[in-house]
Amino acid sequence: MVEEVKSGISQLLRERRPVEEPYGEKGYHLSVDMAPKDLIDVGRFFKEKGFYLACALCVDFRDYLELVYFFAHHEGHCRVKVTSRLDPQAPYAPSLSSVFGSALWYEREIHEFFGVRFEGHPNMAYLFLHGGIDFYPLRKEKVMVSEEDRALLNSFRPEEGEDTFFINLGPQHPSTHGVLRVVLKMDGEYIERAEPVMGYLHRMHEKMAENRTYLQFLPNTGRMDYLGAMAFNLGYVTAVERLCGIKAPPRAQYVRVIATELNRISSHLLWLGAYLADLGAMTPFLYVFDDREQILDILEGITGSRLTYCYFRFGGLFNDVDEDFITGVRRFIARMRGRFQIYDDLVTKNVIFINRTRNVGVITRETARQYGVSGPVLRGAGIAMDMRKKEPYAAYGEFDFSIPTGSYGDAHDIYLVRFKEMEESLNIIEQALNGLPEGPIMAEKVPKKLKPPKGDLYHVVETPRGELGIYIVSDESDIPYRMKWRVPSFANLMVFPELVRGCLLADAIAILGSLDLVIPEIDR
């Protein structure tokens, strides 16, 4: 596939040729640099080949602004980095939103953080920032917002039509959605249009990454997705290890897998309870927290925290596991297998639940490719892509587990996929426990001040929500130059406005719940 893409782009671009990169060090196979005007042609080329836009970001290199796009494929194994340089005084680029739907929000984000103007983009209003900001936050020097840009940014005004009216869903929710506001244009009980408004929890993680050393940034990763904090920790730690060329010892890798899978189960359990609470059944919410408390007790024994972990270190772990942990996990596995029957009886076979979730929010493969959906939402639509199997990291390659997929892509299938994923996670934990090797938990010769070599890296892991991409640009100092987090909930939320068109309000809640969003990771 890599060869095919390389020759295809060479034919398309004649003057610029793609460069093959070492996948093990960089995380992508090809990189192409081009002029801004060729972006749309290249985008169309990738769309024909069945690629999806994984991420679009911008890096401020002081002399120039570099737009970076990552294209990846669901089934094949090929990731291409497309870059384009812009003049910092007049940063104009064509918009890819006509080709890939996911470019809509990525470009809005780049616009408000860097000031890049995308021509042809339908809506350049504020995405994350609020109206009082008068500079572009992620630029290295302070660049003020021009008057016309300010008018563009403040241009979000829901209009009124006859017989329709607007409802705000949030930002205060009586459920665990978090601070997401969705402006719904309603026609009676049916929804005509939905527009999510984000940024109510924008906590400047990317700006903090440019002001903190690699180790100081580690606690931030847990706060981004507090339900799957281990997975975010794991992603960050393995990314930096890959960048610096450090290898963690096998025992540390196995324990990392066990901890991450336990966290995955607890995240899916919470999703289950919260989803049912949204649909009106209060009791599974409490049963779920019961099971979760067992996991939290086990993890608290080794990490010291219940929710926002900071367990991994560059090169291994900071604390070894003991006998209590192993017996606790074995007991938990036995107990959890019995609990699945309860949830099956209470939820899966419940007629009201099936009626609420069957044929609700159907995601087709084309939609999934258009928006870059990942995780259980993607697997519910029938595409079996799991980063643990596709690009294995941290000892996942040594375990034998299957990837559950659905067939219709509706909310019920997504629920079943998550349910089966919990069972698969139990299998992985069992295999890891049985094969836990002895040995050190920390690699030797890890420098105290970590100074990665110059370059960049795009590392991908599988969090409970989907594909997390971490892009680090390093300039040989101990502070990252730029760190971009491609979070799964952001891409999953992009599908929402398309799915709810013409639905009832109750269906919109069911769809929003099935996407399993965690707002702090969207808002970063």
Added chain:
Amino acid sequence: MIEDIVGKIGQEALRLIIGLVGVVAFVVVNALLLTWMERKVAGHMQRRIGPKEVGPFGLLQPIADALKLLGKEILTPKKVEKPLYYLAPTLIFIPALTSFVVIPFDAYLQVQDINVGILVILALSSLTVLSILVAGWGSENKYSLIGAIRSVAQNVAYEIPLLLSLLPVVMLTNSLSLKDIVEAQGKIWFVVLQPVAFFIYFIAAVAETNRTPFDLPEAESELVAGYHTEYSGMRFALFFLAEYTNIFIVSAIATTFFLGGYRGPLLPGILWFFIKSYLLVFVIMWFRWTYPRVRFDQLLNFSWKMLIPLTFVNLIITGGLLKL
């Protein structure tokens, strides 16, 4: 002197006044008891103990809630339509109170045995719908309005199966008076003769009282708090109380019509009445903590396309069997 007062008012009137005072007292005590019961039942179903610290077994909890609601600031939002806003809480309480007049607690413990007893109750229960609509409209709030509209559609749709499922019992006893219906269950309870009617009545009753799985008008995760979003303090308490009183009334009617009312061996009648009614109340609470919510169009489909035809079939079969 007492004889003079009694003579002036008349014995009937005195009996009526005592009965009404008793009813009001019962309604208040019942509402307090049901709030406690709901939280305890919810707690135990969810593997925890409900209120425990406030008094023994948490029995003083409803009193604490009531006192707190009494002591809240009386807040009227600026934009509401004042007459409608003030009217709604009182209006919702009237059918609840007045329905108790005809319910037979025991053979001689009925405030007034009106000979069209069940018609009185059914007619007054439609006032509940009106008051919900008034509350939703008067609050000048989009969410309240949506909640009120949903509630009106739901209540109208489920009044019909409610009524039609009580009709076979009326046909069997040839009387609309509640006392006669209870007396007619001397040999066999009507739940044995009319099981389908009992289930339909129960489902329609749960829908009428806006309880889960039919609690869309107050769907928390969708509509903030539905039609009583803008009410605070004592006004909100009245909505709360009216809901629990309605639950008891529908259970009492189910007991009267299908489960033999106050009939039963050994224990005094009133005790049997309470045992049966509170058992049904417990089942209604059980539903709330087990099932998710039904979607709106599925709700209406269920009533119009399934329940009503079923009641008609039941009526025809009953009529046919009676003729034979």
Added chain:
Amino acid sequence: MGKEILPVRFAVLDKVLNLARANSLWPMTFGLACCAIEMMATAMSRFDLDRFGAAVYRATPRQADLMIVTGTVTKKIAPVFTTLYDQMPSPKWVIAMGNCAISGGPFAFEGQYSIIEGVDLLVPVDVYVPGCPPRPEALLEGFLKLEEKITKTRRFPGPEKRW
């Protein structure tokens, strides 16, 4: 507290009302970030907040009397937040849970442009519960402290009185 109807206040009535208010604090669901999960865990079976009569979460501010601020308050949500606080009828209380609500937490750094460093810059706070996130037991202790603040008596002996 609004206009006084009579020019005198009755001490016994105040005491009884305060006791009732402390035993029936109804929180409003206002979970912003990570601390919200720990707040939910406090209301669940293991740490059961309902024992104290406090787990009737009301979604509308008009029927709630306690606002537990769980998570970082950003400048974008500050107007929403103060509107919600104003909509609550008095008497009302605020518990600031977590380091972000107390002082900006781990997100207060030089050059920050988006968060409000501490929710007491917006509303008066009654109890501060530190932690990132605080354990459910810590939130329960915060509740008991709030009850102590309202009624001037304490339900269980505090941690410092044990030794």
